[in-house]
Amino acid sequence: MRTVASISPERSPISPESFFDGVYASFLRAERAVENSIVRSYNIGGHKVRLRFAGTPLEPVLTPALGHLAGEPDANPALTVCLFDSASTGIEPPPPQWSEGDYIARGEVQGYGDARFQIGYNVGTGVLSLLDMHRNLAVYWVRDARQIPYWETGAPLRTLLHWWMRGHGRQLAHAAAVGTEGGAALLVGKGGSGKSTTALACLAAGMRYLGDDYVLLDTATTSTVYSLYSTAKLDPAQMHCFPELLPAVVNADRLATEKALAFLHPHFPDRVARSLPVSAVLLPRITGGADTRFTTASPATALMALAPSTIFQLAGAGQEEFRTLSAFVRQVPCFALELGTDLSQIPGAVRGTLGKD
């Protein structure tokens, strides 16, 4: 491993604006360098988003999770994301304008970027994310599409969408959501608390599914949850509990090292919902007992389950997100959901919380 700093002492870093422009210019060169470019349009959180791919390798890796949100092309999307890789296009972005010690947690780059230009590099995924809030223009770069880990495929563009959406009335939240036509339950808690199990048990029972890990919350006026990814991610040891999911699993050959990753929209198109009003916040907890039941929980307890796991995953999240999530849990009734081993009881318990106030 080399540990060289990318910025030598005699070279000053260029401004975030110049760096953004340099990476964007690289994207344009990449787009010209390849024979086939792809444009995809989506309705994400009620906003029209255009993904513009230079070449073809990234599109099949990054778009399956968003398939349920595909929309008609729009000449004036609210956000445009330009995506390219160097392996297939032969085009490199400018070098990093920071030192190796500036990579910090959550995919952030310490001390680089400003209110207009948000810039992050996630060492774990190898994804460079840049957003110009003024032009509603973003760039996504990876060295090689084949190196993108499965969890990025399951929840693509998370950093860019978090940055842009928070300025447009939507808060990305670490939560699952399921419901009925009348309303949804937001399932909050850290990994392993039972969010996915609950969401998939409800899906299997015919309920509407909006996500098992990340969703968007309307923070402007109403308590609405928007689906972000039609992904299900499940411990392979639990797959036998959900046999109807097997055809949707896309990494069945890698379950020794990966969680099972399934894209639900093609297999359950009528059950994946784009948005629903939030009727309840549920805090699932695996008890080991047989039965599932729910009890009232305080908004403070719900915030404890929702805010830390959301904020500590999202680049740049802080006070604003904490207050937004706090305001959200104050608006809807909260319940502790004690999950039993009899999964067939879970949908009924979740339905029981909807409409209670």
Next chain:
Amino acid sequence: MDPQMRFRINRPEVVCESFDGEVVAIHFASGNYYSLAGVAADILELLDDGYTVSEASESLARLYDGESHDIGGAVRNFADELQQENLIVARESADVARGTGRKMSAESQGAAEKVAFEPPRLEKYSDMQDLLLLDPIHDVDEIGWPSVLPETRAADQR
């Protein structure tokens, strides 16, 4: 702990939200988060309002049923714990206006008689700290971009 010291919540490193007698706090740098209920929430909010440790003790002694000496000792110890957790920091100036009108948890309960004083407890949670660990061992390409070798990647992310 000097009982005449004044503190404030360590903003912006710490954010708090108060819910009818319960406070949720996050310390961003450490990744720890906290729950303070009842008298623990009262103490934090009194201190943030500009009360000295001594003044906070006196206020609580009027509201809660307990020996003043015991209440004073518990408040000092708790303020010390809050300071050690970097949830509060000493105020730079002693000239602060005390907040008024805060409804404390004992009042919220609406009891005609004093509520028994229970020693304050700081519930601390550190289970999110792994999300703030520095990025994993990585290689750096010839241009300067780091990447994690597939075999060194964690089996999963949260």
